[in-house]
Amino acid sequence: MINKILIIGYGSIAKKHLISLKRINKFNKIFIYSRRNIEYKNAINSFDKIIDIDPDYFVIATETSSHFKFLNFIVRNFQKKIILVEKPLFKNFQKLNINNNKVFVGYNLRMHPILQYLNKNIRKQKIWYVDVKCDSYLPAWRKNTNYVNTSSAKKSLGGGVLLDLSHELDYLTWIFGRLTPKFVKNLKISNLKVTSDDFLLLYAVNKDKIHFNVSLNYFSKIEMRQISIKGENINILADLINNKIEIINKSQKIINKYKKFNIYDTYFELHKSILSGKVKKLCDYYQGVQIMKLIKEIKSLN
16 A cells, blocks of 8 residues: 655655546655755755655655666665655666665656557567667757756766656667667757757667667757657657657558647556556666666777
């Protein structure tokens, strides 16, 4: 029975988790841990108070560079707890024994209906090539916040497209299996005032000899998040922003649009799945570790 929840952090992503958990509305209390003085009734600011509260469900939603510290504290002091760590799992790959705790990683894009459709159906097809693009504009990510001051802009805090936009690495691995990087360009190329990487170009293959091209950036004012899949008797163009998928197979052309879907629903569905125990579609700790190993491989080729 989940009665007490603790969200660690109170930035923009932590607030999204708070809103989603309040929608579920089955808990006695939702606590917030923050080092800042915040206007929230159940706010705490010390590790001792975390132990006193003894939460049932933890959500780590700090800057990436702090994920390991907080997860390490939780697994050393608690057992048989449920823990959600925002993506990516850590800034750098590190080994950690999670004991008897259940740990998940917040790759909430897995809850997108288009990605769930692809995960369920694409394995039946002979695929040759997958092209993934995520064009975004960091200054527009967080309303009323100067992007220069965010963790995304700072390499030391775990910012950069390789970590921030690792959703693409996760869902490709989830749908197609392990990727083997062959060519990488990962660096800062724009005039954004950031110390983190703002560009990734990745070419990879998998065991089925599917070829993958992944392009991520922070500096495009034309927002795009698309997957193009080409194979034998199948062409797919999926738009994850406009929630539209176009499929051309041997006999017909199909266009589906998920009009009622909102990207913020993915946070709600993520928590609902974890708390109901229906976790098959989610990224668990060990899958999160595999993404960290992939990121390490990508860095080594750069």
